[in-house]
Amino acid sequence: MDSKELDKWREAGKIGTEALAYAKSIVKQGMSLLELAEKTEKYIQDRKASFAFPINLSKDEIAAHSTPQQNDEEIAEGLLKMDLGVSLEGYISDLSCTVDLTKEKKYTKLIEASQKALDEAIKLVKPGMEIGKIGKKIQETISSYGFAPVVNLSGHELQQWNLHAGLTIPNFDNNSDVKLKEGMVLAIEPFATTGQGMIQDGKPSGIYKFLEKHSARDPLAKEILAFIEQEYHELPFSSRWIVKKFGTRALFSLRALEQAQALHHFKQLVEKTKAPVSQAEATVLVTKEGCEVLAR
Numbered sequence: 001m002d003s004k005e006l007d008k009w010r011e012a013g014k015i016g017t018e019a020l021a022y023a024k025s026i027v028k029q030g031m032s033l034l035e036l037a038e039k040t041e042k043y044i045q046d047r048k049a050s051f052a053f054p055i056n057l058s059k060d061e062i063a064a065h066s067t068p069q070q071n072d073e074e075i076a077e078g079l080l081k082m083d084l085g086v087s088l089e090g091y092i093s094d095l096s097c098t099v100d101l102t103k104e105k106k107y108t109k110l111i112e113a114s115q116k117a118l119d120e121a122i123k124l125v126k127p128g129m130e131i132g133k134i135g136k137k138i139q140e141t142i143s144s145y146g147f148a149p150v151v152n153l154s155g156h157e158l159q160q161w162n163l164h165a166g167l168t169i170p171n172f173d174n175n176s177d178v179k180l181k182e183g184m185v186l187a188i189e190p191f192a193t194t195g196q197g198m199i200q201d202g203k204p205s206g207i208y209k210f211l212e213k214h215s216a217r218d219p220l221a222k223e224i225l226a227f228i229e230q231e232y233h234e235l236p237f238s239s240r241w242i243v244k245k246f247g248t249r250a251l252f253s254l255r256a257l258e259q260a261q262a263l264h265h266f267k268q269l270v271e272k273t274k275a276p277v278s279q280a281e282a283t284v285l286v287t288k289e290g291c292e293v294l295a296r
């Protein structure tokens, strides 16, 4: 990686870190999730950056892939995961935190478990480290709190314009001896739950990504697909953004493009036993000696 690229990764990380701190500073029990999403996204745009994906605001048993729709009336409450991604010319930061919006603050330990697992995982990052050992540490840390890690969600490598590139970072001991290499950029994201530690697909999320070109007959669908490809490449986007630009009739086009398999529509990810899930995520760069935390 040359120094110009390194600057971009660092800048994307800095903006991501500040945007998540901003979201944390404004989130309140009972506020509209749509307002929280739009204010945070505006914060990122004001920094002349764009989004690596729509901000995920996932409550309680929903581990990920929940984002407000246009006219959404859901409020911030319970155990809220805020997961955001910044893109600077495709250089990405991906980070998250969990806030406890309950009156009795009943999720303190569950939040601490995923944060501590992330701390411990970061300490292990260096060239030559086996990814199975990182997963083992995450699993042990979360188990020490009496919770379970979500085993079918994992961290991942980041590359320019590629949110889920190459390597995965497991949240349990998968025995993998695949090794980290200097220069890799990684998102590490432990999830802790009081439940079984497996997630399954839930409702459609309104989060999509471009799959392939398609010769749509409908001129609006054609225009929308071209816009998506140019604007987001293969990074996930929200139907809310498309409606903002093209109006509500764009929803029909999105459905048609999904059916034609030009777009992938993500599902919400829900814990199997409907138990609450916490998440902590940071973006790190593997350096010669260890790692540099780019975003947290």
Ligand code: MN
Residues within 6 Å of the ligand: 083, 084, 094, 095, 096, 189, 281
């Ligand atoms: Mn994330």
Ligand code: MN
Residues within 6 Å of the ligand: 094, 155, 156, 187, 189, 281
């Ligand atoms: Mn991630």
